[in-house]
Amino acid sequence: MSLKKATVIIILILLIDQISKIYIKTNFMLGEEVPVFNWFRILFVENEGMAWGAKIPGQYGKLALTLFRIVAIAGIGYWLWDSVRKHMPRVLIISIAFIFSGALGNIIDSVFYGIIFNDSYRQVATLFPPDGGYGTLFHGKVVDMLSFPLWEGYLPEWLPFWGGQxxxxxxxxxxxxxxxxxxxxxxxxxxxxxxxPKKKMEDTIAEKNQAEVNRVERED
Known part of the structure; x- marks a missing residue:
């Protein structure tokens, strides 16, 4: 699979991601929700960029997280380029493209959203507000909106620890x-x-080794 095709996948995912986030940010107040089905709803929340809404404590915790994510995505980008260069299987390149686009999509929020949006608390945010954003560069919050509460209810009383909750x-x-x-x-x-594929990797290494042996023999 070519790098051009992988780039198309990345751009499409990024467009869908950013368009959906900008729409939610400019049409919903923080905490507002719209039920779609019993098991799916649009719910606008924001987080510092870590899974489950966790955050690194301290004055520079958010900055450290954002910088770490930038370094990580640089590594993922190299992995993608190297996999294409080595003609690795299509399924691997597609999966890396998905991971790269997802990581980049959330990094855009973390880096830029604090300066291009104002706050969403008790109001609908404005894109490029005249009075400035709610934060600074590298201190934006990630926009989330997809909620799938597949089942909600009280647990049976006989369950230990969580019974009745x-x-x-x-x-x-x-x-x-x-x-x-x-x-x-x-x-x-x-x-x-x-x-x-283990065999393909072993064959590639063997071919490289044999090529090196042939080169040495020709020089001798």
């Missing part, structure tokens, strides 16, 4: 970028043998 199965709220990352990782897990 209200419980929601699959409580996290996420976005298109998160979905892309999950799909990419899922592809790697399900198609692990196709993505990392």
């Amino acid at each position: 209200w419980f929601t199965f699959f409580d996290p709220v996420f976005n298109v970028a998160d979905t892309a990352i999950s799909i990419g990782v899922g592809i790697l897990l399900v198609f692990n043998k196709q993505a990392f």
Whole structure:
């Protein structure tokens, strides 16, 4: 698979991700929700950029997280380029493209959203507000909106520890970028043998070694 085709996948996912986030940010107040089905709703929340809404404590925690994510995506980008260069299996390149696009989509939020949007608390945010954004560069919050509460209800009383408590199965709220990352990782897990064919890698190493031996023999 060519790098051009992988780039097309990345751009499409990024467009869907950013268009959906900008729409939510400019049409919903923080915490506002719209039920679609019993098991699916649009719910606008924001987080510092870590899974499950977690954040690094301290004055520079958010900055450290954003910088780490930038370094990580640089590594993923190199992995994608190197995989294309080595003609690795299509399934591997597709999965890396999904992971890269998802990580980049959330980094855009973390880097820029603090300066291009104002706050969404008790108001609908404005894109490029005249009075400035709610934060500074590298201190934006990631926009999430996809909620799938597949089951909600009180747990049976006989259950230890949690009996009688209200419980929601699959409580996290996420976005298109998160979905892309999950799909990419899922592809790697399900198609692990196709993505990392051991025999092909061994043959490639053997061919390189043989080529080196031939070169040395010619020089002698």
